[in-house]
Amino acid sequence: MTVTVAASLDEVLEVLEARPGAEILAGGTDFMVEVNFGHRRPRSVVCVSRLPELRGWREEGGELVLGAGLTYTEMMLPPLAERLPALAQAARTVGSPQIRNAGTLGGNLATASPAGDTLPVLAALDAVVVLRRWGGERRMPVGEFLVGPKRTALLPGEVVTEARVPVGLASGPPAVCQEFLKVGTRNAMVIAVASVALVVDWVGRRVRCALGSAGPAPIRAREAEARAESSMDWEGRRLAAADLDAFGHLAGEAARPIDDHRSTASYRRHAVTVCARRALERAMAGPGWTA
Amino acid sequence: MSGTATMTPPVVRRERVLGRDVSRPDGVPKVRGEFAFSSDLWAEGMLWGRILRSPHPSARIRSIDPSGAWRVPGVRAVLLAEDVPGQPTYGLEHADQPVFASQVVRHVGEPVAAVAADHPETARLAASAIRVDYEVLEPLVDPEAAILAPPIHPDGNVFRHLTIRHGDPSRRGEVSVEGTYEVGMQDQAFMGPESGLAIPGEDGGVDLYVSTQWLHVDRSQVAACLGLPEEKVRLHLAGVGGAFGAREDVSLQVHICLLALATRRPVKIVYSREESFFGHVHRHPARLWLRHQADREGRLVTVEAKVVLDGGAYASSSTAVISNASCFVTGPYVVPNALVEGWAVRTNNPPCGAMRGFGAVQACFGYEAQMDKLAAAVGLDPVEMRLRNALAHGDQLITGQVLRGAAPVAEVIRACAATPLPGPPVTDGPGSMALPGGAGRTAQPGRVRRGVGFAVGYKNLMYSEGFDDYSTARCRLERGLVTITCAAAEVGQGFVTLAHQIAREVLGVDQVVLAPAETSSIGSAGSTSASRQTWMSGGAVAEACRAVARKAVEVAARRLGHPGLELVEGEVVAEGGGLRVPLAEAVGDEVIEETVTYRHPGTSPLDPDGQGDAHVSFAFAAHRAVVDVDLDLGLVRVVEVATAQDVGRVLHPLQVTGQIEGGIAQGVGLAVMEEIVLEEGRVKNPSFTDYLIPTALDMPEVRIGGLIEEPEPGAPFGAKGVGEPPTISSTPAVVAAIRAATGLELSRVPVRPQDIALAAVG
Numbered sequence A: 001m002t003v004t005v006a007a008s009l010d011e012v013l014e015v016l017e018a019r020p021g022a023e024i025l026a027g028g029t030d031f032m033v034e035v036n037f038g039h040r041r042p043r044s045v046v047c048v049s050r051l052p053e054l055r056g057w058r059e060e061g062g063e064l065v066l067g068a069g070l071t072y073t074e075m076m077l078p079p080l081a082e083r084l085p086a087l088a089q090a091a092r093t094v095g096s097p098q099i100r101n102a103g104t105l106g107g108n109l110a111t112a113s114p115a116g117d118t119l120p121v122l123a124a125l126d127a128v129v130v131l132r133r134w135g136g137e138r139r140m141p142v143g144e145f146l147v148g149p150k151r152t153a154l155l156p157g158e159v160v161t162e163a164r165v166p167v168g169l170a171s172g173p174p175a176v177c178q179e180f181l182k183v184g185t186r187n188a189m190v191i192a193v194a195s196v197a198l199v200v201d202w203v204g205r206r207v208r209c210a211l212g213s214a215g216p217a218p219i220r221a222r223e224a225e226a227r228a229e230s231s232m233d234w235e236g237r238r239l240a241a242a243d244l245d246a247f248g249h250l251a252g253e254a255a256r257p258i259d260d261h262r263s264t265a266s267y268r269r270h271a272v273t274v275c276a277r278r279a280l281e282r283a284m285a286g287p288g289w290t291a
Numbered sequence B: 001m002s003g004t005a006t007m008t009p010p011v012v013r014r015e016r017v018l019g020r021d022v023s024r025p026d027g028v029p030k031v032r033g034e035f036a037f038s039s040d041l042w043a044e045g046m047l048w049g050r051i052l053r054s055p056h057p058s059a060r061i062r063s064i065d066p067s068g069a070w071r072v073p074g075v076r077a078v079l080l081a082e083d084v085p086g087q088p089t090y091g092l093e094h095a096d097q098p099v100f101a102s103q104v105v106r107h108v109g110e111p112v113a114a115v116a117a118d119h120p121e122t123a124r125l126a127a128s129a130i131r132v133d134y135e136v137l138e139p140l141v142d143p144e145a146a147i148l149a150p151p152i153h154p155d156g157n158v159f160r161h162l163t164i165r166h167g168d169p170s171r172r173g174e175v176s177v178e179g180t181y182e183v184g185m186q187d188q189a190f191m192g193p194e195s196g197l198a199i200p201g202e203d204g205g206v207d208l209y210v211s212t213q214w215l216h217v218d219r220s221q222v223a224a225c226l227g228l229p230e231e232k233v234r235l236h237l238a239g240v241g242g243a244f245g246a247r248e249d250v251s252l253q254v255h256i257c258l259l260a261l262a263t264r265r266p267v268k269i270v271y272s273r274e275e276s277f278f279g280h281v282h283r284h285p286a287r288l289w290l291r292h293q294a295d296r297e298g299r300l301v302t303v304e305a306k307v308v309l310d311g312g313a314y315a316s317s318s319t320a321v322i323s324n325a326s327c328f329v330t331g332p333y334v335v336p337n338a339l340v341e342g343w344a345v346r347t348n349n350p351p352c353g354a355m356r357g358f359g360a361v362q363a364c365f366g367y368e369a370q371m372d373k374l375a376a377a378v379g380l381d382p383v384e385m386r387l388r389n390a391l392a393h394g395d396q397l398i399t400g401q402v403l404r405g406a407a408p409v410a411e412v413i414r415a416c417a418a419t420p421l422p423g424p425p426v427t428d429g430p431g432s433m434a435l436p437g438g439a440g441r442t443a444q445p446g447r448v449r450r451g452v453g454f455a456v457g458y459k460n461l462m463y464s465e466g467f468d469d470y471s472t473a474r475c476r477l478e479r480g481l482v483t484i485t486c487a488a489a490e491v492g493q494g495f496v497t498l499a500h501q502i503a504r505e506v507l508g509v510d511q512v513v514l515a516p517a518e519t520s521s522i523g524s525a526g527s528t529s530a531s532r533q534t535w536m537s538g539g540a541v542a543e544a545c546r547a548v549a550r551k552a553v554e555v556a557a558r559r560l561g562h563p564g565l566e567l568v569e570g571e572v573v574a575e576g577g578g579l580r581v582p583l584a585e586a587v588g589d590e591v592i593e594e595t596v597t598y599r600h601p602g603t604s605p606l607d608p609d610g611q612g613d614a615h616v617s618f619a620f621a622a623h624r625a626v627v628d629v630d631l632d633l634g635l636v637r638v639v640e641v642a643t644a645q646d647v648g649r650v651l652h653p654l655q656v657t658g659q660i661e662g663g664i665a666q667g668v669g670l671a672v673m674e675e676i677v678l679e680e681g682r683v684k685n686p687s688f689t690d691y692l693i694p695t696a697l698d699m700p701e702v703r704i705g706g707l708i709e710e711p712e713p714g715a716p717f718g719a720k721g722v723g724e725p726p727t728i729s730s731t732p733a734v735v736a737a738i739r740a741a742t743g744l745e746l747s748r749v750p751v752r753p754q755d756i757a758l759a760a761v762g
């Protein structure tokens, strides 16, 4: 097995080009689990966790650029956490402090687990994923990147470098309120049974809601969004209880959950209904969570 | 020198060490990560073993072709059933479990073959290259159906059926409540997976370093399967990373020794976490039916019960677990009339056996739910209901046994109930991590309701039903240094601390060394289970030290030419006070060594009506749980568990607290999350990703409202075992609290979010 600890993004792209089948290792929190279970037997590994190009985040051309190497711990730190509180909340629910120190946004995206906790947040933020390969680049909405359970649009030779979020959605409360709620059978360190990410843009008058662990990939609850947008008192930041209920129910109906050993489809749909309603109620009431 | 201990008047005058928080000898290395667990073992030139397991819950083996394994370079041994030289099966009580399956497999994970290779990966590859041709059969997975179903094993499907008939069970009370209850399969979830190292000996024997709960019973089973005399099989205790009952049965012991003997090389096996879920027994899932009759004042008249335990594919300790579940199914209450029937049955589910609480846990979940129903029906407060029926010294159990020891049931109930209740949750608004849902921040404060629940439980200490239960210990005094030898397995509970404390206390010395626990230099200490080592091995160590003390006084009298001496706090003193010589000086360079075998008072088997003095002693505890429940999402946060426990005597306060907190963690786990999920005999969640145990955010505040110290007659220092009671009534207390918050029936544990959320929605 060859292992390359790359010093630059170019080196990574070169290695991926030169050694087809080389596998990307970031924080290793998914990768190594698969190796330990014998589900993955890499022959060639290229490590990206130290790459300066993938680290951190920045504002650029009307977008907030989140590096693929951004760790959960970093997502929880202000000022980023104040600008993207839903991402910070999602990060806080991931694993334990050790996992949050190592695990990255790029790894969560590439793993594409239906339960990946940043994924509904990125979906609700209309994020665009940037993929680089030797001599080329592709950009696509996160919903297109995530093809299905553990399946992405990533092609051999490509690496996820960034996720880009419209800066208008990253201006923080009171202009934009964000929520992330995650249901699990334990109070911490648990795989989501269901989750809801919500972004209410009071300036642009848009509601964006995405569901996690409620289908093969994050689901945008478009009908629920439209219903909330049309019934919202945008000036007074109020919504009638019946409209809140309707929002929850439409979100629940958008879910395409399954029965498995972690929960049942009917509970998942129910949990989405409850959480979506609560998220919207919170987004109207307060500034959301701060790190 | 050896002898059987008799009751000796204690030499101790004033206790210097017992009752204090002396530090654990293994504490610092464990905290620093320097303690060697069995998975850290290593030997020059060692090979790695790997087991091939059945992927089917029930199948006939048509053929096994191991040639693929032999083709993998680096493979040194491939073993099948026909390679077992001795007895083909093993088992704690009945040897019904094959070392390797040969004709049929009866559960997923049953061993079929073993390989040894130069590298763990090579061993894994080789094991997967063995071709087993299975004819897959329909598994028998319903324990009730198993009673009458065609046998899936030559010994039949019923491990034990027992009836307890007490008083006149046809007597009716004015109030009657009835219920059916279910307990899911819990795992012991110890941190250190099964692991060991076997080294072949020059004499054709083998040395096995392994983490276990009972070295000598492992040795007997291993020797029988290897076809070797016991003295050629030498077991050594390796660092144990938790046990909780899961290491009572043999797991890899026989396989690893077979591989070492076949290759003439040291062989190591370490289970992965996933393999560990298939490699040890679990807590029996249970179905219980109970009918309680009481008079209008809430005094119990008659209790009827049926208990079915799913023992899985092999016997393990099922016969003893069902005995406990049946004997204790009416709870720590005076029950004049009872009719109890218990079955432990064989299915194609994973084998079940010992786990902390051993049958008493399943029973308690049923009877405590019933006591709450009865309290509601009579119109009594749940605590008052229990006080009104509490057992006390001199009362009779449904087995006819009269309680001769300490039975401070009312005291534990009162002390627990008197503990102040916690305040409302401290939150920072909606979605606070202090609310149900924790880090997921799902809670809406207005939709969170608090509930309080109360439960009492009890259990036997030590082995019952006429079992010859003993422990052996040796004390050696040499130039002031005391060496204690005892094969008691330290599994984390702190026996090593206690052995030091006892030796220091009895002999008044400071220099005490504990020899490694192994089988060739000392007799059995019995199992580290049934809350028995403090009493049994603690008793053996105490008696061995007392025997040495008596000898030392004789030696001193001879050497100093002074009669009428005694040992007081490490000094040999003359009665009148004319002489005072430190022990080491008084015996000079004479070596004094004594070995004793310590037994508890005998017990008898249960007769056909389930009557008999089957148990030695009992320990009681009460728990009061406070929970916050998210009514819409069904998520639960256990806020606090208050407890009071009958401990006889506290020998080490911190270790008692540790047992209480750890036991409550496992009780809370069973109440709200811990379950091996089965589907047609297959485990759906064999990992810590999906078999959830409480994290720090799930663990409630534990408030010890009282340690009731009523010395137990006959127990060394008056101390009772404290390990199991915390696990017994904590589960029903939590569920009672959830019922109080939700108004739901909740007759099954663990309580799942959907059991609350979807029931409430209707």
Ligand SMILES: Cc1cc2nc3c(=O)[nH]c(=O)nc-3n(C[C@H](O)[C@H](O)[C@H](O)COP(=O)(O)OP(=O)(O)OC[C@H]3O[C@@H](n4cnc5c(N)ncnc54)[C@H](O)[C@@H]3O)c2cc1C
Binding pocket: A023, A024, A025, A026, A027, A028, A029, A030, A031, A032, A033, A048, A068, A069, A093, A094, A095, A096, A099, A102, A103, A104, A105, A106, A107, A108, A109, A110, A111, A115, A116, A117, A118, A154, A158, A159, A160, A161, A189, A190, A191, A192
């Ligand atoms: C104990 C534990 C708890 C966990 N809890 C959670 C949880 O609560 N929620 C959750 O969502 N996840 C959880 N995870 C999963 C995991 O931590 C996350 O998915 C994490 O984001 C993975 O990131 P990583 O950097 O560790 O990726 P790695 O493990 O290094 O890689 C994961 C996959 O992504 C690929 N990859 C990584 N970076 C890139 C890149 N830049 N471009 C292309 N491909 C790439 C790798 O090739 C690999 O296939 C948990 C894991 C563990 C072990």
